Amino acid sequence: MAPTVADSLKSLLLDESVYLPGTPFTISWILRSLELRDSEFNRISKNNKIYEVSAGDICEGRGYTSKIYKISIMFENCEGSYEVLMKIPTTEAFVTLMEKASGSTIVDEAFILEAHNRECQFYHKYAPYIKDLNQVKAYNTLEADSSPGVILMESLLGKAEICPIWESPNNNQIFNLAKQLSSLYAHFLCTPYESWGGRYQKNMIVDYFVSYLFYSHIDNLPRMRPGAFEEGIAIFRRYITSKKFFQYTMTDIYKDLGLPPVLTHGDMCPNNILWKTNPDDSLADEVAAVIDWQLIHEGCITNDLASFLMQCVDGGIRREYQYDVLRLMYERIVKIVKDHGNEVNFTFNQIRRAYRVNLVAQAVQMLALPSLKFSLDGLDDEETSVVVATRERHLTRVQHAMEDGLECLVEIPKDKIE
Structure with missing residues (x-):
């Protein structure tokens, strides 16, 4: 031995x-x-x-x-x-x-x-x-x-870093991430479905979102910024434990809109995107690597982008650039697919509609993140003040996400999610 x-x-x-x-x-x-x-x-x-x-x-x-x-x-x-x-x-x-x-x-x-x-x-x-x-x-x-x-x-240690959840990628980084995603989806649109399809039909993260471990954090949110979240949480309350809601808004919407399935990353959070670094250790605009492919699944072509823009990007920047970013991703997919001798059979309007439905699921997820990611347990007074100050910026991102999620929620037929 x-x-x-x-x-x-x-x-x-x-x-x-x-x-x-x-x-x-x-x-x-x-x-x-x-x-x-x-x-x-x-x-x-x-x-x-x-x-x-x-x-x-x-x-x-x-x-x-x-x-x-x-x-x-x-x-x-x-x-x-x-x-x-x-x-x-x-x-x-x-x-x-x-x-x-x-x-x-x-x-x-x-x-x-x-x-x-x-x-x-x-x-x-x-x-x-x-x-x-x-x-x-x-x-x-x-x-x-x-x-x-x-x-x-x-190992990319010393060569790449994540953008922390309390900071936001800039507009160049956002467009570069969309280019990465377009390469991923174009590949599977050009690859015969039978060579990959049917193997990853379950979106595994749905089980996590409806677990008490996750959704219990939502009730901590109003105490962090009183008056900002109570009304939105009350509206979303009926959906936070619903697999039907998350399955439709994250994944199955593509079927209703006539979009083709693609293999998606499934967890486009800040920790899963590595950015190249400059000589001064600041983040460069280029993506070094997308990592942690544990939750890949057959699903909606826009959900990864919705996840990235909601979770990683400040609301003001997201609102300004989101549809330009979405259009760049769509047009680049069209070009790559055409370069391979194929044609895309869906429109920008279709993926725009899918994206807006995806935003609803991401908005509900965002309501749990401040409590989950900015715990004050075990911190001394000085550490607490630092975390609370950092959390404040993120709370504004969450508030914008909730507002936009509520706006998009009314566009979804209730029988699809209730």
């Missing part, structure tokens, strides 16, 4: 049979995986001996559905380390939260493992063939079935 080591962040002497700390994977597995698929690793290792490999959990307990380890590989005669990331699905943190909140596990082990497997399948079956979609490279993937699941991938 191969030797094991204690869970720690200490460096390991190079014995390739040793398991990396806290993982079921050996140094040998890491190195063989990189040898097979990482040209940069092979370039460096060709003339330089590896003398040390170390691993550290960079999530530090914050990851609800996975642990992410930074793997640092030290070469003789080389400064610094060569780094990759290893993502392993875990259910412990999420299931504990669910049980504490509601005594149930509607988002359970099966949910998390299915999400991991979907991401593995995306990187293995689809990602290598999608042109002009910026992604991290996946060097090896193992689905979670009889063996532990894992994704070994490129």
Whole structure:
């Protein structure tokens, strides 16, 4: 039996049979995986001996559905380390939260493992063939079935950053993200449906939105800005636990409007978009990578954009640019599809209508985020004042989202969502 080591962040002497700390994977597995698929690793290792490999959990307990380890590989005669990331699905943190909140596990082990497997399948079956979609490279993937699941991938640490939820992308960044999405959707519009369709018909995030763990945060919102949210919450109240509502407004609307299905990302939140960085560490306008493809599903071509614009972008900027961004995405899809010898059989008006329905679901989701993302639990007075000040900007974004969601809600036939 191969030797094991204690869970720690200490460096390991190079014995390739040793398991990396806290993982079921050996140094040998890491190195063989990189040898097979990482040209940069092979370039460096060709003339330089590896003398040390170390691993550290960079999530530090914050990851609800996975642990992410930074793997640092030290070469003789080389400064610094060569780094990759290893993502392993875990259910412990999420299931504990669910049980504490509601005594149930509607988002359970099966949910998390299915999400991991979907991401593995995306990187293995689809990602290598999608042109002009910026992604991290996946060097090896193992689905979670009889063996532990894992994704070994490129590290962009030090090269890219997220835009924090309390800040907003600028207009150039918004248009660049729309270009990324157009590449994704055009690929699946040009790919025979039978090669991908029917495999991911369930929008898994719906189960999370209707769980007590999520919607219980909505009732905390009025205390944060009295008088701003009570009326809107009262109107949306009937929908916050309705799978029918979320399924229609996020996904099934495309069927009623005659839009073709595409494979969508499913979770276009700030943490899942990495932006390139400038020499001064500020965010550049270019997307470095769209990450976390765990919730891919067959669905509506506009829902990812609605999610991004509602969750990530301040309301004033979104209101000014949203339909210009939507039109750019549509026109770029039309061009890419035409360049592949095909024709798009839907209009801009159709996707505009779908987008407005998607906004309603995103508005309801936004009502829970301030309590979920800006908790004051365990903070001292100084920390509390910082978080409250940061939260204030986000509350304005939520208020704008709620107002626009209420406006779009009246356009939806009630029999579709009640």
